[in-house]
Amino acid sequence: MQPLSRHACGMLLVLALAGCSRDETPAPVKLLAAPIAHPAAWMDDELALILPDLMDLVVDPAAGVLFAAAEQQAWTDLEPRTAEAWQAVVDAAAQLVQTGDTLAEPALARGRADWLDWAAAMRERAAAASAASKRHDPRSLYAAGLQVRASCQACHARYAVQIAEPLAMRVPR
Numbered sequence: 001m002q003p004l005s006r007h008a009c010g011m012l013l014v015l016a017l018a019g020c021s022r023d024e025t026p027a028p029v030k031l032l033a034a035p036i037a038h039p040a041a042w043m044d045d046e047l048a049l050i051l052p053d054l055m056d057l058v059v060d061p062a063a064g065v066l067f068a069a070a071e072q073q074a075w076t077d078l079e080p081r082t083a084e085a086w087q088a089v090v091d092a093a094a095q096l097v098q099t100g101d102t103l104a105e106p107a108l109a110r111g112r113a114d115w116l117d118w119a120a121a122m123r124e125r126a127a128a129a130s131a132a133s134k135r136h137d138p139r140s141l142y143a144a145g146l147q148v149r150a151s152c153q154a155c156h157a158r159y160a161v162q163i164a165e166p167l168a169m170r171v172p173r
Helices: 006-020 039-070 083-103 113-134 138-159 161-169
Strands: none
Touching: 039 083, 039 113, 039 138, 083 113, 083 138, 113 138
């Protein structure tokens, strides 16, 4: 196959441009959805999508590691026994500390004082669990784990009632 000559390339360009230069006015574009009346409505929708994902993808896995290691029977049965296992608990607690910071962001807290209190409690109690894990101290980890769970329950009782009841049933007595 031979390359196109300059003349042939020029003709193709003229034809292509001629096809693009119609004098017809395009039809107006119709919107399929009505605009949102107020930005707060959009924000509510966004939060409804963000919070469950944050809980499912970040908080629940980290809390699961922390709560499993902090159970009372963990002192003998489930207590982390290796440096790697203790580090996994430290990492999970650190993830909860970070998530407490995220939950305190103005866009999520939206000026709710109780929300900010529970986010701060989660952050502080998870930090205590991290410190106990760094010391390989199962009794302190247990106490901190109970406190983290209590802050989760308090927030869920107000903002995620459908989650609070199953969470309360798992509290060791």
